[in-house]
Structure formats: C-alpha cells, structure tokens
Amino acid sequence: MLLVFGLTAVSRTVGQGTFHCPRCGGDRAFRRRAGRRCFSIFFVPLVPLWRLREDVECRTCRGRFPVAALRTPTARQLAEALAAGMRAAAALVLRAGDPADPAARARAVAIVTGYGEPGYDEAAVNADLAERRTFLEREVVRAGTQLAVEAKEWFLAQAVRIGLADGPLGEGERRELHGIADLLGMSPAYALGVIVTTEGASR
Numbered sequence: 001m002l003l004v005f006g007l008t009a010v011s012r013t014v015g016q017g018t019f020h021c022p023r024c025g026g027d028r029a030f031r032r033r034a035g036r037r038c039f040s041i042f043f044v045p046l047v048p049l050w051r052l053r054e055d056v057e058c059r060t061c062r063g064r065f066p067v068a069a070l071r072t073p074t075a076r077q078l079a080e081a082l083a084a085g086m087r088a089a090a091a092l093v094l095r096a097g098d099p100a101d102p103a104a105r106a107r108a109v110a111i112v113t114g115y116g117e118p119g120y121d122e123a124a125v126n127a128d129l130a131e132r133r134t135f136l137e138r139e140v141v142r143a144g145t146q147l148a149v150e151a152k153e154w155f156l157a158q159a160v161r162i163g164l165a166d167g168p169l170g171e172g173e174r175r176e177l178h179g180i181a182d183l184l185g186m187s188p189a190y191a192l193g194v195i196v197t198t199e200g201a202s203r
Helices: 067-071 075-096 102-114 122-129 133-144 149-164 171-184 188-202
Strands: 005-021 026-041 044-058 064-066
Touching: 005 044, 005 067, 026 067, 026 075, 044 067, 064 067, 075 102, 075 122, 075 133, 075 149, 075 171, 102 122, 102 149, 133 149, 133 171, 149 171, 149 188, 171 188
Parallel strands: none
Antiparallel strands: 005 026, 026 044, 044 064
C-alpha cells in the first residue's frame, strides 16, 4: 500500500474585529489566524508539530499581515481619541480659570461637540471637571500622538478660545495652555505663537 505523507499547515481563527488594513487603506473586518505545522497522511493532518506565526487576514482583500498591524488605530479609534482629548483639554482650561462661568462652559460644550461628541452637555462638563488630572493629561497625550502638526495647532487654539470665553487669559490659564501644548508635543515657542495669535484674533 502506498502511503502519502508529509507536512501540512493548519490554521484556525483565534480572534476577529476591525482594523486599518494596510492594503485597502481603510477600516476593514479582520480575523486573526493561528497556525500549526502537522504531520499528515493522505493530506489529513494527524500529529501537531510546531506552532506557526500568527497573522491577521483582511476579510475584504484577503491580504495577510503581521499581528503588529493591529496597533494602527482605526478611523473610529482616532475620532474617539481626538474627542476625548478635547474633553480633557477643556476640563483642564476650565479648572484653571472659572469653572462655573457660563460663557466658558458654553464655549467648551460647543467646541467638544464639534470634535465629535454630540451628546456633550453641562452634566458631561461637570463629570470631566471631577476627573483626576493624571487621567485628563493622559487623554490629551493620546490625542496628540494621532495629530499632525497643523492639527495640534488648531487643537491648542480651540483650548485657548475656551480660556478666552470669560475674558482675557489669567496666569493660571496661560500656564495650563502651555502644559497642554507640551502634552501635545509642541515646543514652548510654537505654543506661545499659537496662544498669542489666537488671543490677537479674538480682540
């Protein structure tokens, strides 16, 4: 009897979700695949031997990529990080000035809503004001890692506008804005230019 034996790769799905596909250039469904090399007889895998490297398969283009591809944020994750970062920046600026000022709070609500938080309201402002500083700063940093230079400038300018809503910037607000710029990864000179320019445009 002739036996046909050899090695066969067997894969199984160990996870799925949405990722940014490097080939498609957009958000796509994926499945994470784990493989194992098996000894086979008549092409039937019988004895598992060694594990193969896991990979990620795009359900649209069928491309396969290293698991590291999952670290690239999706468009939805980017939008969520940006909105959360602006919420945090608004809370930091409000706390540095007068958190109860109606004009400043209204400006914060309008700006955060424009960043993709349609349900942001007075109750959300109060909740953010109660958050720990370390949490708020972490959210600003997370947003900053996703932003291009020009977007960081606009982000900081919007934070400045919140501070200006109740009048000229106080020293506490100015320090806080420089702190936000630092969390975004902006140089002190660049931050000063954005703050001064935004102040001048508001007059």
